[in-house]
Amino acid sequence: MAAPANQTYLVDTNGMPVLSGQYISPTNDLGSWIWTDKTFDQQTCQLWKAFMIPDSSPIVKARLVVTADNEFTLFLDGRELGQGAEWRELFVFDLSRILKPGQHVLAVRAFNSTEAAGLILGLRVDLADDRIVEVKSDSTWRIVPNNGNRWEKMTRADDTWPAATVIAPLAGRPWWTKPVGVNIMPTPQQIKMYFWQAGWFQIMLLIALSAAVLISFRHMAQLALHQKEKRLLQQERTRIAREIHDDIGSRMTQLVLYGEEAQNGIPVGSETRLQLVQICEEARRLLSTMDEILWAVNPRRDTLRDFTAYVCKYAQASLKHTQIQCLFDVDTEMSAVDFNLPLRRSLLMAIKETLNNAVKHSEATELRLQIKWQRPGLVVVVQDNGKGFDPMKIGSERDGIINIKQRMKELEGNCQIVSQVGKGCRVEFNIPLRRQRQNLWTSIWNTIRFSQLTHKPKKD
Numbered sequence: 001m002a003a004p005a006n007q008t009y010l011v012d013t014n015g016m017p018v019l020s021g022q023y024i025s026p027t028n029d030l031g032s033w034i035w036t037d038k039t040f041d042q043q044t045c046q047l048w049k050a051f052m053i054p055d056s057s058p059i060v061k062a063r064l065v066v067t068a069d070n071e072f073t074l075f076l077d078g079r080e081l082g083q084g085a086e087w088r089e090l091f092v093f094d095l096s097r098i099l100k101p102g103q104h105v106l107a108v109r110a111f112n113s114t115e116a117a118g119l120i121l122g123l124r125v126d127l128a129d130d131r132i133v134e135v136k137s138d139s140t141w142r143i144v145p146n147n148g149n150r151w152e153k154m155t156r157a158d159d160t161w162p163a164a165t166v167i168a169p170l171a172g173r174p175w176w177t178k179p180v181g182v183n184i185m186p187t188p189q190q191i192k193m194y195f196w197q198a199g200w201f202q203i204m205l206l207i208a209l210s211a212a213v214l215i216s217f218r219h220m221a222q223l224a225l226h227q228k229e230k231r232l233l234q235q236e237r238t239r240i241a242r243e244i245h246d247d248i249g250s251r252m253t254q255l256v257l258y259g260e261e262a263q264n265g266i267p268v269g270s271e272t273r274l275q276l277v278q279i280c281e282e283a284r285r286l287l288s289t290m291d292e293i294l295w296a297v298n299p300r301r302d303t304l305r306d307f308t309a310y311v312c313k314y315a316q317a318s319l320k321h322t323q324i325q326c327l328f329d330v331d332t333e334m335s336a337v338d339f340n341l342p343l344r345r346s347l348l349m350a351i352k353e354t355l356n357n358a359v360k361h362s363e364a365t366e367l368r369l370q371i372k373w374q375r376p377g378l379v380v381v382v383q384d385n386g387k388g389f390d391p392m393k394i395g396s397e398r399d400g401i402i403n404i405k406q407r408m409k410e411l412e413g414n415c416q417i418v419s420q421v422g423k424g425c426r427v428e429f430n431i432p433l434r435r436q437r438q439n440l441w442t443s444i445w446n447t448i449r450f451s452q453l454t455h456k457p458k459k460d
Contacts, residue, residue, distance in 0.1 A: 314351075
């Protein structure tokens with residue numbers, strides 16, 4: 001028969017194929033023909049063998065010779081080395097580059113088309129100290145059931161795997177005494193292991209990915225909890241605003257009406273009537289304060305647009321009965337971005353204090369209120385044309401200005417006060433409107449406590 005393209009023939013004096021170098025003949029290292037104990041046509045046989053190469057001396061050369069009746073696929077440590085499909089020929093593999101000291105596994109998947117079946121193999125490893133390690137096909141091989149999974153990579157034989165059966169010795173019938181050809185197989189190259197292919201890297205990557213997934217799930221759970229807490233807080237604030245308006249507000253209005261009715265039967269100028277007038281006025285101021293609390297508590301007002309409208313309305317009402325004319329400079333399309341309760345409450349108190357100072361001390365005739373949405377924050381400017389003052393001469397008794405600056409500091413904003421004697425005063429507030437971390441449980445608890453204080457049972 002014609003020789004394959006990768007076939008190399010070297011013939012000795014008897015016409016026997018040989019290999020170059022120290023190997024006289026490819027058949028010198030072969031074992032016996034082995035197979036499972038039963039043979040039949042169209043049969044697959046899986047053979048397994050573990051062996052050890054000592055690490056006391058380097059490997060000089062390693063050669064494996066094999067053939068099977070009729071076909072085979074050869075594996076070393078789970079890596080496929082090559083295939084053969086002619087039992088009359090030998091297939092030679094040079095393993096010098098890939099074999100290392102330590103434990104190894106040879107595995108062969110062989111296929112029998114018809115009639116006789118067998119596998120013959122020989123591995124010779126030459127060490128630098130002149131020792132030789134040999135692995136031959138014999139009864140120490142194990143037969144792996146065809147339903148075995150990843151058997152070619154297993155480093156230890158299962159107890160249920162039976163031993164191989166020696167069918168015939170080398171040159172025994174019905175096989176050849178001399179092979180008709182020797183096929184020098186392509187030399188297997190050493191597998192380059194990159195760091196991302198290493199087991200430690202893959203384990204670390206798996207751990208990192210698992211941690212990332214767990215962190216993502218944790219953040220998703222926190223986000224879901226955050227949304228739920230926010231809904232609960234808004235529901236509680238809505239309920240409190242409704243109860244303040246429906247219960248306390250209506251009662252305060254009733255007290256004012258009772259006081260006004262009681263005045264009708266009392267002479268004008270009497271002390272009792274003056275006291276009733278004071279009580280009614282105080283009740284009206286209390287109603288005004290309650291309106292402010294309702295605005296602050298109501299979650300529907302948690303936008304920058306609503307805050308701007310409320311501040312302008314408040315400024316107009318505060319300066320209505322004074323000589324100060326109020327001018328507004330407000331963005332026509334104010335953003336509807338969320339402006340939560342702590343921010344708008346503190347900023348409103350700071351603006352109120354500034355307006356009160358202008359009314360009490362400035363002697364101004366004109367006041368300009370400017371509210372601008374400048375990403376990423378809000379700028380509020382209160383400027384009057386009054387008598388002004390020297391900021392360096394402000395004493396510790398001016399608690400209002402100190403409180404304003406403290407409020408801005410708590411909001412992570414700033415307050416700038418510019419004034420000169422005779423040239424008015426300019427107060428500028430800058431508030432960042434980034435999303436801030438809050439302890440929502442604390443907010444809910446404070447809201448519930450306030451609800452309990454304003455919802456006490458009535459006394460008879």
